[in-house]
Amino acid sequence: MRVTPGMTTEAGGDLTRLADFLDVDGAGVLATVTDYGTVKLAVDSTAYPSPAANLSPDDTDALADLLKMRAREARGVQ
Numbered sequence: 001m002r003v004t005p006g007m008t009t010e011a012g013g014d015l016t017r018l019a020d021f022l023d024v025d026g027a028g029v030l031a032t033v034t035d036y037g038t039v040k041l042a043v044d045s046t047a048y049p050s051p052a053a054n055l056s057p058d059d060t061d062a063l064a065d066l067l068k069m070r071a072r073e074a075r076g077v078q
Helices: 057-077
Strands: 028-033 039-043 052-055
Touching: 039 057, 052 057
Parallel strands: none
Antiparallel strands: 028 039, 039 052
């Protein structure tokens, strides 16, 4: 589920600072641009510490394409 303005954490904080999406179990996923020109993808971003990958812009595009392909496959299973 996409995180929208106004969504809050259990403590009442702004959820948009911690996650862009929530997975089916409620774990956050956050993508940010770093000062080094990479895209940091944090998984379970609402927890501490959260695992993260730093991807180049080209790898980020390739990951987006792969995710779209996997989404099509998942729709075929449903």
